Amino acid sequence: MDFKDNRPDPDELLASLKLEEEKSKRGKLKIFFGMCAGVGKTYTMLQTAHAEKLKGCDIIIGYVETHNRKETADLADGFELIPRKTYQYKSTTVSEMDLDAIIARKPRIVLVDELAHTNAPGSRHAKRYQDVLEILDNGINVYTTVNVQHLESRSDTVAQITGIIVRETLPDEIFENADEIEVIDLTPDELMQRLSDGKVYTPERSKEAIESFFRKGNITALREMALRIVADRVDKQLHEYMQLKRIKGPWKSGLHLLVAVSHTQQSAKLLRWAKNLSYTMGADLQAIYVETSYRPDLKESEQLNKNITLSRQLGIKFRFVTNSDMVKAIVDFAQKENITHIIIGKPRVRNLLTLLRLGNFVNRLIRYSGNIDVYILGSDLQSKDKFREKVSLPSFTSNIRQYFTASLIIIVTAIICFSIKEFIGYQVVSFALLFVVSTLAFFFGTGPILLSASLSALIWDFFFIPPPYTLHVDRPEDMLMLIMFFIIALLSGVLTSRIKRQEMKIRIREERTNALYQLTRELSTANGIDEVISIAKNDIRKYFNLNCRILLKNEDNKLDYPTQKDTTFTISKNDMSVAIWTFQHSVKAGKHTDTLPSAKYTFYPLKGNQMNLGVIAIQHEIIFTQGEEQFWEAFISQISGKFEREYLRGMAKQAFILNESDKLYKTLFNSISHELRIPVATIMGASDSLLTTQHTDEIRNELSYEIFKASKRLNRLIENLLNMSRLESGRITPRFDWCDIHDLINKVTESLQDELKLFSLHIVIPDDMPFVKIDFGLMEQVLYNLIYNATQYASTSTNLRIKAFYDNGIMTLQVMDRGPGFPAKEISLIFNKFYRVEGSKAGGTGLGLSIAKGFTEAHKGTITVENRQNGGAKFTIKIPTEIPQEELKGITTNK
Amino acid sequence: MNLPETILVIDDEVQIRRLLEITLSSNGFKISEAGTGREGLVSAATHHPALIILDLGLPDIDGIETLKKIREWYQKPIIILSVKNSEDDIINALDNGANDYLTKPFKTGELLARIRVALRQNQGSEVDPILTFGTLTIDLANHIARKNEEILKLTSTEFSLLALLAKNSGRVLTHQSILKEIWGFGYIGQTQILRVFVAQLRKKIEDDPAKPKLLITESGIGYRFHE
Structure with missing residues (x-):
């Protein structure tokens, strides 16, 4: 039992859902499609618009070309018209559709004629269909017109049929993704009738048009093409519908085509053909270009760019792969992407070498592609062209200086050899020259190498091979050697320069990888x-x-x-x-x-x-x-x-x-x-x-005291909360003023006298303790919290020490108790907001210490805690502060 | 002084007003109340109270503004009642003519003491040339201070400071007002000088200079001489 039977292919379903979703947000595109001019596309579009308008739809004209046809013009009269935008471009005044005005007006439907139109330079977009896409993006529906000859993938065929090259083309993708297509069909005879009636062109132009373009054969072919396209589309829609509604059908699922593209004009044709094939097969299509060590010249680069643009227009995903082995690159890619069919063009044979290489290419592709089908498309370029193209030898790009230097080195070598030829013999000279030529190949381009190879062969022949000072060669073995010398010099030169080029390519790639790596590294830090x-x-x-x-x-x-x-x-x-x-x-x-x-x-x-x-x-x-x-x-x-x-x-x-x-x-x-x-x-x-x-007076007093105590506790909590919120909001700016530490400690111990009564308090302040610059109020609060804490946790009648001293710019305050101290693992947490030591007695919010910390830090100071050796905790506050200058000390001692 | 003296309470909190009414009337004062600064101004003009208790956080007019407006014509004592953590506001109020201050929450006993000091000082009665604070006596006319009958060795600045504080005993004096009074305008801001002299003075007049009972620090505001 195969339960998969009724399930649609999830990938395709997802794709169709995504498409649906994208479409629903955007405006809808309706295309009035015809086989050629004059069938009445604009007229039908206007009629349809009229019907919509009667239903109360907000519909306006963005751009309509009436071609001075009276009926059309009459129809267009009833609509609101967005005026065309005219502007100055260089010396001419151009007028184009006002895109921004349409978007600003935001009608429900806008009519835009001639979708394939090319905008005048200076417009926002090069093509009108780009304008339309933007309108659609803004949620406005568009009615538009297209002729079959404007479809990118058909333009070749149209050119073949009519002999007219169409320049205004429309990417197939736009057409395929249109929400609705209405065909305006006329029989060829009717169209001819309309033409001769002057309904399409003025009588003079009609005659001319009938002779050049509107021949019955042409029209029939174009008509067939238009109807075929629409029929295909209906087929595809049916297919999508079946897919969506899970209707079991004879569709093939998961066909993936890959077309291998080069930098030739032939590839453009290949792309169009592949597009048609994918359309009829219902398969998706990708294109691949393999960058090898071959360096395309300027014309070829241009063609490659054109091919890439074309594939984008045809809605083909273009992939760019770098690999010295073209076959491996294609097959690897195909396997990775689950490609089912590879499409290549028949290789062009330019010379013996490429014949060997490219013949090998096809064979190898077929061999390695395994279960992937390979389509090889014939080339129909005239064979004359092929041989007119230059021989695929590396280009002569080296400059004059290189030629000069290479010749000079050869001549110098020759002179040296000439002076010692008595000792080494003329055969050895050939090796010396050969060595120099091969070495030069590392530094110079192919041109100078060819020159030095020929030059050294001539020099050797003329000056060294007996009889000297003639080009004549006596012995046949010398003749053989001369020929071999020339071939070896040539080959080594050419090969070296090719290696060099490959190396350069690799170096560029390495540089790029390195640059990306550098960038990533820098960005990461x-x-x-x-x-x-x-x-x-x-x-x-x-x-x-x-x-x-x-x-x-x-x-x-x-x-x-x-x-x-x-x-x-x-x-x-x-x-x-x-x-x-x-x-x-x-x-x-x-x-x-x-x-x-x-x-x-x-x-x-x-x-x-x-x-x-x-x-x-x-x-x-x-x-x-x-x-x-x-x-x-x-x-x-x-x-x-x-x-x-x-x-x-x-x-x-x-x-x-x-x-x-x-x-x-x-x-x-x-x-x-x-x-x-x-x-x-x-x-x-x-x-x-x-x-x-x-109550008795005694009890009344007791109760009143309880109330007083509770209010004090409440007040302390509120103080802490307020201080906390001050800290949290970052609004603590200490008001630094001179402060006598005696005064500070006294103030705090006084306000805590009830609590401190139960302890034996020791205050240690050295006699020479200077005044320090702190915020009295804040430090009072800090000290209050520390001492209050100690009184809450230490057992009564134990020692409580408060110590203050000043050393080298730092004031230190210490509060030491003989309480239980802090558990080692929690000691680092006690300054955290709301943190309370586990199992500590009821009462307290865990705010006191964090406030002490906050206020100390507002003084740019630190607060630390440690457990004392014989039990108890020791809090140490260190605050950097200035002390009064000498002259003030003078006042102090001056009695 | 048989007639009960009127005290005007300007505070927007009903509960505070109610508390003050109970406390003050049970201590022989007559009370008039105002809930806003505007009401307070009107009430001060109509009732001519002997003393005003003013809250700085009023709903309509800023407390300081109210204080300034009243001070334009009103000569009698004004005591500021304010929430804590607003030392700047308190100093500002004292500099703008308030006689004393108290922070909420306050002890009623303390408030009554402040009121008595303020009323007494306002009576304008001749200051007794000899002031006595426990074992300390200050002879203002002869520039002599005695502690336990022994004459204290004071510099003239120390004596001026002691005299100023003692004459205003029970009332807070801000750092800057003391500096201005004793050293002159040029010394405003030089609080370290004041601290030095206060510390020296305490060594001479206090029983235990580490626990002063006479010359008391008002955190962040100034000093008060014990009544």
Whole structure:
């Protein structure tokens, strides 16, 4: 029994749920889809809008192109119209849809014609579909129109059919994710009729259009394509529906395609084809590029970038892998990602060497891919092109100086050899030269090596091989040696330079890894947001040679205009709006991107795992290469991670404080409520007794004394609580004034005279005790608490010593009792708030000692406790203080 | 002094007012009450009390402000009743014309003593040129102080300090007011000088200088000579 039968694939279900959820928050996109211009998309869109409007829906026109068609224009009349935004770009005035006005107006539905339109330069986004995405993000529904030829994946085919290259293309992803698609279909004959009636273009243009584009064959092909796309989509929707509703169906689950892409134009085609295949197969698709030791030239890099952009537009996830072995990289990746099908293009054969290499590539891929299917797509580029491309020899990038130096070294070697050729013989000379050429290869590029190889062969031939001073070679073995010499010199040169290049690549990678490591290490020790910012700035300057500016969100989750001035990096109001856009959408924007490319800087979002933290702005003139961009993203993701940790730590700290205060509250209630109730009960009981019962004078006095004692206890508790709250709020600022320690101790012992009566009190103060600068009131409280404590825990009639002395800038106060002392394991805790030694007698809140500690620390002093040798506790307070200067001592002695 | 003297109590706490009423009337005073600073001002003007007890924490007007307003025309004693831990407020009040202070919670006996001292000093009766405090006698006219009939060797500053405190016996004097009186304005803030002289004086006049009974420290405020 297979219980899995009716269960939908959890991965797919999750994906579809996620999609649902994302869609529900966003506005809905409805596309009116047609095979070509003139089928009446705009007209139908307006008609549908009218019907909605009649139902009372808030629907407006954001942008509609009527092409001067009267019927369409009439229909459009009935709607509120957001005026187009016109602005100056360079010398021309351009007008585009006013995106911000639409978002600000926030209608229920907005009509936006021609989704594939390319915006004029200077607009926020390069493409209109990006505008539409932003509108959707704001929860506004959009009606729009698209022609089949504008779909990215179909543009090739359309170009093949009609011979017209379509420039305004729309990423397939947008189309696929549309919530609703309505096909506007006309038979080719009807369309031709409409054209010739002049309903689509003006009569003159109609004629031209019919001849060039609207041929019946073309139209039929386009129509088929449009209907096929929609049919596929319906199929897919059905599939999704079945998946969602757990209807058993014939769908294949878990097909994963991987397309291997190179830096050739052929790969673009490969991507489109793979997209179509994945669409019909219902499989997901990823693309992979393997960076090997081969260094693409500028044109190839550009093509690679185009391929990457294309794959993003097609909604294909693009992966970038570095490995010298292309086959291994692809297979490893495929196995890791559970790929079921690998798609590659047929390798281009450029010369014998690549034929061997690439033929091997296909064979090896097939061999190692195991149970993964491999599709090899044919190449249809004209074969002429292939051979016109340059031979895959390393490029001549070395400069003139290198050529010159290499030749010079060869000539010098030759001269030396020439002077000693009598001793070594001309054959040995060839080895000397060979050695020099191979050595040069370590330092110079391929060009100079080729030059020195040829030069040394010529020199050897001309000056050394008999007969000398001719190029003629007598002996056949010399001829053989000359040829071998030339080949060896050439090969060793080329191979060395290739090794060098590989080495350089590895070194770059190592440097990057190292840079990331350094960054991580520095960040791990950084403390606080400011330090992280300065580390980030320094490292970005160090490793990218770029100035940057980091803008972090504030507490309200918004991006603030930076208050600090940074003269090297000023951020204008305009830049700020780009920064905010980047922050809100967490997509890079600004210079060198599709969004707001006219900005001065490029803005990258700082994305953490759970939240956006801000943006980083950089000013760079050169576009990052793919590798650099990846490095950069890894770099800023480290930085964002650290920011997030710092941010979360701040939040955790706050939570901790809250939690602590909660705990404090509970302890407070437990301990205080008891301490409050007892004296209150005494007061109530005693006073009630006085009120209701006729007592003798003696008993009345006794009861009154009990009331007095309870009030004193209550007062002491309140004093302590108030002092504690003063300490907690951090509002303790000692009022330092000169103080006579005699006076202080006397004051405290006097107020505790009732308690102290039962003890034998010893006060030890040296005669030369100077005045000290302390807060009399606070220290009185400290001493009071210590002595009161001693009287509570020590047994009566024992000794109680109070000692004060001054030594070297420190005043010391000691209170010593002969009580039980403190248990060793708790002694470190007794200054904690509300801490009471286990099993200590009832009464007391555990506040006294912590207040003593707090007040002592407010004096920048310390308080310690230790158990005395023969029993009892000894509290020691040390406070740094100044004492009166000499001149005052003069007054003292002057009698 | 057969007529009972009126004491005005300005305090917003009914319970405190009630307690004071009971205590004071049973000690032969007549009481009028005010719950706010404004009421207090009106009441002071209409009843012309012999003494005012003023709480510093009033709901409407700040206690110090009330004190200043009353002092504009009122010559008789004002005693401040205030919560503890507000030494600055107390000093401020004393500097602004209050005669004495008491912190809540207070002992009624102490309050009565303060009231008597304040009323007596306000009578304006000629100060007896010879003051006696237990075994200590101070002859103000001849600048002589005796302890157990023996003449004390006092410097002139020591005697001035002793005389000032003794003339105001029972009443608190702030550090700064003593400094101003004996040493002059230039010495305000030099409390260490005052401490030195107080310590010296105690050695000469007290039975046990470590446990002074005559020259008493008022924590953080000043000194009071025992009545």
